[in-house]
Amino acid sequence: xxxxxxxxxxxxxxxxWKRCHDTYLPSPYTAxxxxxxxxxxxxxxxxxxxxxxxxxxxxxxVRTWVLNLQHPQGGFCGSxxxxxxxxxxxxxxxxxxxxxxxLVLLAVVAExxxxxxxxxxxxxxxxxxxxxxxxxxxxxxxxxxxxxxxxVGGRDTRHSYLASSVRWxxxxxxxxxxxxxxxxxxxxxIIRHIRRGQTFDGGLAEASSHESHAGYAYxxxxxxxLLDRPLRFSDGTSxxxxxxxxxxxxxxxxxxxxxxxxxxxxxxxxxxxSHDAGEENFIMAQLDSLNIDDSCDYGGxxxxxxxxxxxxxxxxxMGTLRMLDSxxxxxxxxxxxxxxxxxxxxxxxxxKVAGAPPDLYHAYLGLxxxxxxxxxxxxxxxxxxxxxxxxxxxIERARAGLIQRAEQDAQSEQEDRFWEQV
Amino acid sequence: MPPKKVPQKTGKLDPVWAKPEDLxxxxxxxxRTQQRINLSTPYHGKDxxxxxxxxxxxxxxxxxxxxxxxxxxxxxxxxEREFWKVVNKEKLPIRHVRDNYDWGKDKNGKDIASYTIxxxxxxxxxxxxxxxxxxxxxxxxxxxxxxxxxGAELAETQIEDERKRRREMAxxxxxxxxxxxAKLVQDPVYDDIIPIPMEEPENALARIAYPDFYAEAISxxxxxxxxxxxxxxxxxITEHVISMNPAHYTVWLYxxxxxxxxxxxxxxxxxxxxxxxxxxxxxxxIWHHRQLLLDYYYPKIADDEDAVKKLAKSExxxxxxxxxxxxxxxxxxxxxxxIVAKLGIWTVAxxxxxxNMIEDDVRNNSAWSHRFYLVFSxxxxxxxxxxxxxxxxxxxxxxxxxxxxYTRDKILLSPQNQSSWNYLRGVLRKAGRGMSTEEGFASQFxxxxxxxxxxxxxxxxxxxxADASVETGDAEKATxxxxxxxxxxxxxxxxxxxxxxxxxxxx
Ligand SMILES: [Zn+2]
Numbered sequence: 001x002x003x004x005x006x007x008x009x010x011x012x013x014x015x016x017w018k019r020c021h022d023t024y025l026p027s028p029y030t031a032x033x034x035x036x037x038x039x040x041x042x043x044x045x046x047x048x049x050x051x052x053x054x055x056x057x058x059x060x061x062v063r064t065w066v067l068n069l070q071h072p073q074g075g076f077c078g079s080x081x082x083x084x085x086x087x088x089x090x091x092x093x094x095x096x097x098x099x100x101x102x103l104v105l106l107a108v109v110a111e112x113x114x115x116x117x118x119x120x121x122x123x124x125x126x127x128x129x130x131x132x133x134x135x136x137x138x139x140x141x142x143x144x145x146x147x148x149x150x151x152v153g154g155r156d157t158r159h160s161y162l163a164s165s166v167r168w169x170x171x172x173x174x175x176x177x178x179x180x181x182x183x184x185x186x187x188x189x190i191i192r193h194i195r196r197g198q199t200f201d202g203g204l205a206e207a208s209s210h211e212s213h214a215g216y217a218y219x220x221x222x223x224x225x226l227l228d229r230p231l232r233f234s235d236g237t238s239x240x241x242x243x244x245x246x247x248x249x250x251x252x253x254x255x256x257x258x259x260x261x262x263x264x265x266x267x268x269x270x271x272x273x274s275h276d277a278g279e280e281n282f283i284m285a286q287l288d289s290l291n292i293d294d295s296c297d298y299g300g301x302x303x304x305x306x307x308x309x310x311x312x313x314x315x316x317x318m319g320t321l322r323m324l325d326s327x328x329x330x331x332x333x334x335x336x337x338x339x340x341x342x343x344x345x346x347x348x349x350x351x352k353v354a355g356a357p358p359d360l361y362h363a364y365l366g367l368x369x370x371x372x373x374x375x376x377x378x379x380x381x382x383x384x385x386x387x388x389x390x391x392x393x394x395i396e397r398a399r400a401g402l403i404q405r406a407e408q409d410a411q412s413e414q415e416d417r418f419w420e421q422v
Numbered sequence: 423m424p425p426k427k428v429p430q431k432t433g434k435l436d437p438v439w440a441k442p443e444d445l446x447x448x449x450x451x452x453x454r455t456q457q458r459i460n461l462s463t464p465y466h467g468k469d470x471x472x473x474x475x476x477x478x479x480x481x482x483x484x485x486x487x488x489x490x491x492x493x494x495x496x497x498x499x500x501x502e503r504e505f506w507k508v509v510n511k512e513k514l515p516i517r518h519v520r521d522n523y524d525w526g527k528d529k530n531g532k533d534i535a536s537y538t539i540x541x542x543x544x545x546x547x548x549x550x551x552x553x554x555x556x557x558x559x560x561x562x563x564x565x566x567x568x569x570x571x572x573g574a575e576l577a578e579t580q581i582e583d584e585r586k587r588r589r590e591m592a593x594x595x596x597x598x599x600x601x602x603x604a605k606l607v608q609d610p611v612y613d614d615i616i617p618i619p620m621e622e623p624e625n626a627l628a629r630i631a632y633p634d635f636y637a638e639a640i641s642x643x644x645x646x647x648x649x650x651x652x653x654x655x656x657x658x659i660t661e662h663v664i665s666m667n668p669a670h671y672t673v674w675l676y677x678x679x680x681x682x683x684x685x686x687x688x689x690x691x692x693x694x695x696x697x698x699x700x701x702x703x704x705x706x707x708i709w710h711h712r713q714l715l716l717d718y719y720y721p722k723i724a725d726d727e728d729a730v731k732k733l734a735k736s737e738x739x740x741x742x743x744x745x746x747x748x749x750x751x752x753x754x755x756x757x758x759x760x761i762v763a764k765l766g767i768w769t770v771a772x773x774x775x776x777x778n779m780i781e782d783d784v785r786n787n788s789a790w791s792h793r794f795y796l797v798f799s800x801x802x803x804x805x806x807x808x809x810x811x812x813x814x815x816x817x818x819x820x821x822x823x824x825x826x827x828y829t830r831d832k833i834l835l836s837p838q839n840q841s842s843w844n845y846l847r848g849v850l851r852k853a854g855r856g857m858s859t860e861e862g863f864a865s866q867f868x869x870x871x872x873x874x875x876x877x878x879x880x881x882x883x884x885x886x887x888a889d890a891s892v893e894t895g896d897a898e899k900a901t902x903x904x905x906x907x908x909x910x911x912x913x914x915x916x917x918x919x920x921x922x923x924x925x926x927x928x929x
Contacts, residue, residue, distance in 0.1 A: 024631040033630060034671050040627035065627050078671065079628075080620040081640050084648065088618075091648050093672050147675045154710055200794050200810035200848035208810045209759045209799060211752065211791040248811055257918040258840065299914050305787040305841050307750065328921035331914045 003297075006340035008370065009348065010050060010377045013363070016348025017046045020360060034095070036079035037069065041101035042364040044108045049367060049379045049388045059109045066102050067122045070094075074124055074131030075145075076102035095145045096135060096153075099128065100162045103169045104387050107394040116394045117401030125170050125402050129182040132166055135159075140189030156206035157194055161219035164190070164226040165385060169395050172403045173231055179410030180403045187227065187241075194220045194245045201305070202251030214259050214303040217252070218316040220245065222384050225323045229384065231399075233392050242324065253326055259317035260331055263300035263309050263338055265354070298342060299334025311343045311350045311362045314369035322372060322383045336373050339366055451542045452535030455523055483512065529600025545598065552594045555587050562587070562610065584610045604638040605662060611655045617641035618648060639663045647676055652683035661694075668702045674711045681715075688719040696740055703744070709753040713760060720764060734765040742775065749779065755788045759795055768800040784832055787841040794845060797825060798852050813854035822853040830863055837867050837880035847886070858890040872902050881912040888922070897926045 020043050032039065044062065047054070069077045075094025077083045083092045103123070110119030135142045135151045142159035143151025153159065167185060174180035197204045197220055203212020204220045227241040246252055300309025301317050318330050343350045343366060349358030350366030371381035379388040385395070448454035473481060487509060489495045490502075497505060525534035534542065562584045566576050588610065592603035606612045619641040622629075639662045646656045660677040663670055681691055692715060699708045716737075723729040741758050744751060761767065773796055779789035798804055798817060805816045826849055832842040850857060867883035870876045878884055888903035901923055908919035 024629045027631045027633050029630045030632055030636055030667050031669050033632075033636075033667050034669055036628040036630070043628065061625050062627060065623070065625075080622050080626070081644070081670070082672065083620070084618070084644070085621065088648050095671055145671060147672070148679075152675060153671075154706070198809070198811065199791070200798075200851070201791075201844040202811070206756065207759075209763070209795045210756045211788050213752065247809065251811065253918075257915055260914055262914050304750070304752075305844065306785040306839070307787070326921070327924075329917035331917065334914055 006337050008340060008375055008377060009344060012346075012348035013367065014047070014050050014052055014348070016345075016358065016363060017043055017050070017052075019348075021047070025360070033081055034078040035097060035101075037066070037076065037098040037101040037105065038078075039360055040065075041105040041108070042360050044105055045387050045391065046364050046367060048108050048391065049371060049381065050377070051379065054109055062105065062109045063122075066106055069098065069102060070122070070124060071131075072124075072127070074127030074129070075099045093145045093147070094131060096132075096142065096159055096162045096166070097144065100165050100169075103166060103395070104385060104391065107169075107391050107398055108387060110394045110398060112390070112394070114397075116397045117404075119394060119398035120170075120402040121405070123170075123402060125180075125406060126182060128166070129170055132163055133183060133185055135163065136185050136190070138189070140186060140191070140193030142190075154206065155193075157197060157204070157216050157219040157223060160190055160194055160223040161226075164223040168226045168229055169385075170399060170402070172399050174403050174407065178407050180406040191224065191227070191241055191245045194223060195247055198247050198252065201255060202248060202253075203255040204246075204252065211304060212255060214256070214301070214313050214316045214320065217256065218320045221320045221323050225384050232396055233382065233389070239325065246324075249324070253321070253324065253328075256317050256321050256324075256326070257328070257330070258305070259301045259303070259313060260299050260335065261302070261309070262334075263298035263342065265298055265342060297334060298338040299331040300338045300342070301335070308353060309338070309342075310352055311339065311369070312352070312365040314339060315365040315372065318369060318372050319383045319386075332373050336370065336375070339369055449538060450535065451525060451537045451539060452533070454539060455525075455535065529596070529598065548594055548598055552591060552598065555591045555594070559584065559587055559591065563613070566610075566613075581610055602634055604635045606635075606638060606642050606659070612642065612659075615642055615645050618644040620644065633666060636666050639666065643673060643676075647672070652680045654684065656680055657684075657686075664698065668698070668705045669707055671707070674707050678711065678714050678718075682718070688715055691715060692736075699740075699744060700747075703748050703751060704753075706753050709757045713757065716761065716764065730765060734761070734767050737761050737765070738767065738772065738775070745779070749783060749786055750788045752788070755792060758792060762796065763799075768796065768802065772796060780832065784836050785839050785841055787844075790841045790845050794848055797821065798848075810848070811851055814852050815854070817852055822849060825849045826853075826860075833863075833880075837883065840882055843880075843882035843886065856890065856893045857886055858894050861887060861890045864890070868903075871906060876906070876910075878906070878911045881907060884911055892926065897929075900926055 020039075025039065029039070040062075044054070066076070069080070069083055071077055071083075071092050071094035072089050073094070075096070076099045077092050078095045078098040082095070084090075103120070106119050106123070107116075110116040131146070134146060135144075137143065137151055137155070139155070140160075141155035142163040144153030144159055146152070163185065171182065171184070172180070174182075194204075197207055197210075197216065199205055199208050199210065199212040201212050203214070204217040205211060205213050206216060221242060224241040224245040225237060228238045230237065243249070301313035302309055303313045303316065314335055318335070321328075321330060339350065342354050343352070343362070345351050345358040345363075347358065349360075349363030351358050352362045367378060368381060368386055371378045372383060379390060381387075382389050382392045385392055448457055468477070470478075470481070487505075490497065490505060491509075525537075527533055528545075534545075537545070562576075562580070565580075569576055585608070588603075588608040592608050595601050595603055606615075617638065619637065639659065642659050643663050646659060657677065657680050660673050660680070663673050664677075667673075680686075681688070692712070695708060695712055695715070699705075699712075702708060720730075720733075723733065738758075738761075741754055741761075744754050748754070762772065773793070776789045776793045776796065779786055780793070783789075794810070798808075798810065798814065803816065803818055803821060805814050808814045808816075826846070829842050829846045829849060833839070833846065836842070846860065847857070850860065864880075864883040864886045867880035868878045868887060871878075871884075871887075884903050884907055888900050888907070891897070891900035891903060904919045904923045904926075908916040908923075912919070
């Protein structure tokens with residue numbers, strides 16, 4: 001007997017995201033108060049990829065809120081807790097992740113077509129690109145914010161990814177010598193830093209001394225891929241930086257392919273309540289427990305070897321393989337069945353693991369994973385920027401508009417001076 | 423028995439007055455109020471037609487004098503004197519208890535009228551206590567301001583008393599009215615800080631239902647950060663914010679700066695951090711902060727070998743304590759790798775401790791990874807900065823053999839455990855040996871391939887056999903292995919195995 005196809009409960013997901021949009025996030029999110037821009041971006045982007053249109057008044061509100069978080073010396077602050085007004089405005093702290101989400105979010109809510117050329121109006125492109133350069137350290141890594149004139153924060157490749165994305169979203173390719181021209185980040189050192197992260201088992205991490213991790217693998221490869229990305233995404237992507245930044249590609253492919261495994265639903269159910277204990281693994285302890293009939297039902301993913309399945313790693317692992325042009329398919333139908341029957345939640349959204357409540361992070365990355373699997377009802381997805389392809393096109397238009405304005409402003413300023421001199 | 427009061431004989435109105443001692447003892451505040459109303463207005467609640475002549479007289483007099491006694495009608499001085507003379511003479515009741523008196527509700531929404539008399543008395547005592555404390559508190563502020571003007575400061579005991587006072591006031595306020603008092607307001611040392619609240623419009627995005635006083639804590643933090651104040655009281659503000667939001671991205675940096683400016687002892691800070699870490703196992707900032715502390719502290723003791731050893735031991739002990747609760751905590755393992763390098767912990771004890779963790783759980787990939795790092799990056803037996811996947815001739819043969827034996831033993835314990843197979847491959851690369859050197863070992867987990875009675879107890883062994891065949895150029899065997907993986911032993915990765923087969927054809 002064939003099992004019924006799992007169902008993507010689109011309406012419930014829409015309901016979930018609308019609820020996130022309309023109501024307060026519960027108090028445990030206080031620990032993510034510094035990344036409210038991320039939650040805001042996930043909320044609007046989720047509604048976008050589920051084809052929910054935005055109310056114009058709401059769009060204006062989003063723009064005001066986001067632009068209010070901009071730091072006078074470039075970049076965006078993570079939440080109002082980090083923003084000062086008036087004379088103290090410089091004392092706030094812009095954050096790299098917040099800047100990434102701010103730029104994506106402004107594009108998510110932007111209008112289609114030419115009207116979207118103003119989507120980045122108000123974004124201080126020049127200051128933000130200069131700030132981005134200040135965030136890069138000599139070893140090629142990026143800090144998450146400036147502190148006492150120094151980039152601070154870890155050296156992991158999350159920051160490399162965010163930096164590479166912000167660079168792609170804002171830098172563009174203004175004419176040489178034009179007013180919009182900005183010096184680039186150090187391309188050689190960012191690639192070298194990422195390359196140093198390959199571990200003995202082929203995976204990637206912040207440094208080769210650490211344990212390999214699919215999340216860092218995504219960040220490393222996506223950072224490189226965005227360095228390769230032409231100004232128009234639809235022009236196709238070269239693989240120059242990706243190739244230079246990964247020392248052993250075959251080994252990395254193996255590491256990523258190994259992230260999927262046969263998920264034994266029964267075992268987890270028997271484990272019962274302790275789903276938050278989190279670290280038990282449900283990989284077959286013995287091959288003979290594999291039952292040919294239903295062996296491939298569920299394909300879960302983990303981020304590290306022998307760890308438990310977790311919704312988001314479906315996205316991180318599959319997404320990385322996609323960017324590497326792996327040449328093979330991951331077990332798509334078991335992956336889909338895992339997402340839809342194990343972690344898709346009754347009230348909408350996805351949970352991290354079976355039986356847990358949904359949370360915004362996994363609810364969004366669960367959708368992202370399904371988008372990569374080509375789920376109908378979800379917009380086509382940009383695996384590098386983690387938003388709809390439509391949004392990517394809007395980013396391109398917004399960037400062009402921003403550069404054009406910078407050049408025009410410079411020109412009219414020059415004309416002004418001309419008259420001063422006369 | 424209390425002596426009975428002698429009833430007043432003089433007043434004509436005496437018969438209609440109820441006597442307090444005749445009344446039943448009231449149980450609640452509301453009952454007592456009602457009794458008092460009845461006492462002051464004997465006609466209360468009765469139909470006018472049922473009133474006795476005397477009662478009627480009181481009723482009419484009362485209603486006549488009320489507007490005057492309440493000052494609603496103003497009389498000339500002379501007329502007023504006359505008025506009071508009559509009232510006095512006739513013993514007319516001029517005081518009334520309003521019959522619509524509202525006692526209000528307490529913090530639980532309970533009507534205070536339903537309190538027992540004793541409960542009300544207790545409440546009154548508390549209210550009086552609160553008023554007295556407020557008075558003392560105002561006096562404290564006054565004294566402090568006075569001292570300040572004279573360039574002096576109050577004694578620490580006075581400040582401590584005030585702190586206690588405010589805590590008691592906060593408790594009373596909560597008890598009496600259900601109102602919460604913000605934490606920092608309770609401590610007089612923060613009195614001079616003018617908080618800078620975060621500005622949040624009504625329709626802000628991603629609003630969070632903050633816990634009580636989070637906004638207060640943040641507004642104090644914002645104020646002292648902008649003022650660039652680096653004092654012990656600010657350290658406490660950071661602690662307060664961290665307790666609610668340990669992922670705040672500048673509070674830790676600010677805290678670190680306070681420690682630097684005040685030149686506070688790093689071991690104390692580390693001790694404090696231990697508590698925080700135990701309460702927030704998954705937090706990343708804590709470990710980053712710890713790393714900053716160590717980067718700052720280490721140069722100060724680097725020349726003192728014993729001090730470095732002591733630090734290394736206490737750090738590893740704490741890391742082990744955390745890992746005992748959360749065996750695969752990524753931040754903790756990363757931190758461990760970093761301190762091994764920084765503090766030179768390339769020791770037998772460190773190797774032994776990963777060994778113990780592997781004994782406990784042979785699938786603990788974090789422990790295997792750490793072991794690989796310890797063995798193959800130890801500067802005394804490896805090439806500096808060698809990539810973890812390249813052959814390192816500097817690693818002694820004895821070490822290679824030891825690691826191979828160790829790993830094979832672990833594989834035999836649990837053949838389908840990928841961590842140990844990955845480790846085995848890693849050791850072979852370091853040794854510059856091919857996979858085929860372990861073909862014999864791997865074969866025992868994959869018998870009669872492609873034949874009747876095929877028995878595979880480890881898909882990872884089968885994969886290693888495939889890779890060994892690729893190495894030796896035996897495409898046929900490699901294809902067989904990959905096919906058996908794709909079809910039977912690891913079908914979820916069918917796409918990958920097919921890809922490996924297609925790669926064989928390209929070569
Ligand atoms: Zn996850």
